[in-house]
Amino acid sequence: MEFSLDKKHEMARTLFKDFAETEVKPLAQEVDETEAFPAETVAKMAKAGFLGIPVPKEYGGQGCDPLTYVMCVEELSKVCGTTGVIVSAHTSLCIDPIMTYGNEEQKKKYVTPLAKGEKLGAFALTEPGAGTDAQGCQTKAVLEGDEWVLNGSKCFITNGKVADVYIVIAITSVTEDKRGRKKKNFSAFIVEKGAPGFSFGTKEKKMGIRGSSTYELIFEDCRIPKDALLGPEGKGFPIAMHTLDGGRIGIASQALGLAEGALERAIEYTKERKQFGRSIAQQQNTQFKLADMAARIDAAKFLVYRAAVAKATQRVYSVEAAKAKLFAAETAMAVTTEVVQLFGGYGYIREYDVERMMRDAKITEIYEGTSEVQRMVISGALLK
Amino acid sequence: MKIVVCIKQVPDTKGGVKFNPDGTLDRAAMLAIMNPDDKAGLEAALRIKDEMGAEVTVLTMGLPKADDVLREAMAMGADKAILVTDRVLGGADTWATSSTIAGALRNIDYDLVITGRQAIDGDTAQVGPQIAEHLNLPVISYAEELKIDGDSVIVKRQYEDRYHELKVKMPCLVTALSELNVPRYMTPGGIFDAYDEKEVTVWGRNDLKDLDDANIGLNGSPTKIAKASDKVRKGAGEKVTLDATESVAYIMGKLKEKHVI
Numbered sequence: 001m002e003f004s005l006d007k008k009h010e011m012a013r014t015l016f017k018d019f020a021e022t023e024v025k026p027l028a029q030e031v032d033e034t035e036a037f038p039a040e041t042v043a044k045m046a047k048a049g050f051l052g053i054p055v056p057k058e059y060g061g062q063g064c065d066p067l068t069y070v071m072c073v074e075e076l077s078k079v080c081g082t083t084g085v086i087v088s089a090h091t092s093l094c095i096d097p098i099m100t101y102g103n104e105e106q107k108k109k110y111v112t113p114l115a116k117g118e119k120l121g122a123f124a125l126t127e128p129g130a131g132t133d134a135q136g137c138q139t140k141a142v143l144e145g146d147e148w149v150l151n152g153s154k155c156f157i158t159n160g161k162v163a164d165v166y167i168v169i170a171i172t173s174v175t176e177d178k179r180g181r182k183k184k185n186f187s188a189f190i191v192e193k194g195a196p197g198f199s200f201g202t203k204e205k206k207m208g209i210r211g212s213s214t215y216e217l218i219f220e221d222c223r224i225p226k227d228a229l230l231g232p233e234g235k236g237f238p239i240a241m242h243t244l245d246g247g248r249i250g251i252a253s254q255a256l257g258l259a260e261g262a263l264e265r266a267i268e269y270t271k272e273r274k275q276f277g278r279s280i281a282q283q284q285n286t287q288f289k290l291a292d293m294a295a296r297i298d299a300a301k302f303l304v305y306r307a308a309v310a311k312a313t314q315r316v317y318s319v320e321a322a323k324a325k326l327f328a329a330e331t332a333m334a335v336t337t338e339v340v341q342l343f344g345g346y347g348y349i350r351e352y353d354v355e356r357m358m359r360d361a362k363i364t365e366i367y368e369g370t371s372e373v374q375r376m377v378i379s380g381a382l383l384k
Numbered sequence: 385m386k387i388v389v390c391i392k393q394v395p396d397t398k399g400g401v402k403f404n405p406d407g408t409l410d411r412a413a414m415l416a417i418m419n420p421d422d423k424a425g426l427e428a429a430l431r432i433k434d435e436m437g438a439e440v441t442v443l444t445m446g447l448p449k450a451d452d453v454l455r456e457a458m459a460m461g462a463d464k465a466i467l468v469t470d471r472v473l474g475g476a477d478t479w480a481t482s483s484t485i486a487g488a489l490r491n492i493d494y495d496l497v498i499t500g501r502q503a504i505d506g507d508t509a510q511v512g513p514q515i516a517e518h519l520n521l522p523v524i525s526y527a528e529e530l531k532i533d534g535d536s537v538i539v540k541r542q543y544e545d546r547y548h549e550l551k552v553k554m555p556c557l558v559t560a561l562s563e564l565n566v567p568r569y570m571t572p573g574g575i576f577d578a579y580d581e582k583e584v585t586v587w588g589r590n591d592l593k594d595l596d597d598a599n600i601g602l603n604g605s606p607t608k609i610a611k612a613s614d615k616v617r618k619g620a621g622e623k624v625t626l627d628a629t630e631s632v633a634y635i636m637g638k639l640k641e642k643h644v645i
Contacts, residue, residue, distance in 0.1 A: 007452070008579035015575065018569070063573050
């Protein structure tokens, strides 16, 4: 069991760290203040190959492993939670299901431009009435001749208005089980921006990751080609769940990065800040808090990396992903909150970055499966 | 077209400076990066490769850990890498270094050699032009711009207050300024290829051509280091207030005293 990274992964980390410090960090505060989607940064990331890291070269990707991808999200999130989630949603929630369930034409048509960063991806499952209760989804897709017709709406969609390719989950049939209870059957579809009847609704005003484009999607007799169906008809729910397993690893990585970034800031600040004639880092209370955070972050890191390796080597990795996401998200929230406290009054001032990290951290406990959902997944596996 | 870029792994001073007892740098103990001028030279070569096709080889003389900087170069897009490393080559000054690198280059077929103007550790700017002299190559240094024109190279050579535009027939050597360009990032796929698909060729002393033992390593270095240290804390200094004429006399006196004039 090897606990240190080999040279090529270390070099990849150096690349991601350099890029984050040079291109992302200087913009992070402005992105948050103005809620502007960092389009220029996304273009630079596309050029550097960051938008297709785990995708095979034959489909325009970098041919690296999930661990390398996860390290990219981690390093980006250390300086900007928004930038981290843009890469995560695009790669895990849009590219991954097409790579896993798509046919060869779909992979060539969609994965290649997505991996090259020529197009951006998104995933649409959540609806006003369907969050944790994903099966409460009401968007319908009906086959009419050569086209599917979609009707319904999705909310809280990351990369909402900036994406070009959307994975949309909709009901394609309702059947009855042996006891006469109605059961919804879902299917997954690849919907392109600009499809007739596909429009955008509200842009959400959020607590954190404010530069992330979070939008409502509206389908009013939206017509898409018959071959827009992703995977077998009726298999939409397992496709969505499996996709979220991968997405959770990305979000766990975002949470890990946020926590690490906050701790780095805290170490810097507590060494400089003097009260009562000495730096607060010389006070044992501060030292113990830093120690606790460092240990907890390390634990989160190994859960996240373990989940990434599991994704590369196992067919099913739901429990590893759930543990990583649960632990990393709660760590991010606890660490960023504590760091704001260590900064004292300055922690409350926006120029000092750490309050933004705390606001960014909160969502990691909620999206792509709340911490409660992760507990359901883990206990479900334990008590089988 | 074949281009060789000579690069150097230099200490990243962020990690602190460490010295051997003989005054040379303890490179093994320090954090290391690719010398910035060299990186610009590499980027120039890679742009030529992108535009018109070329084979780019990177070459370095260094410790075994200089393998890292060659991998970084390959991750940016270099095709081949050569590490010249041998115990007897260590502690070399610019004369011994350039002699050694010339010895390596004699084994390679090239149209253009690019080096950085100077390294951030030695700061001499001597090695590039010295290599050219050893190999009888025309050299243009301080390249601010670099273009290929058929069988020649056109270089904008920087001076303090002007520039010269020079054209030279290949084979030739150019030394690059970091102002030449903004180097590209590595790509994750490039890094994986650099470690998994590409190889670093390692040459020892015996692989070097037409090279006298008297010209290599610490013993082959005419420069002898008298003293080397980390940043020296300057004292507050002497503060004197005099009128204009007295000030001039005072300054001249001090300069003579310190053998500056």
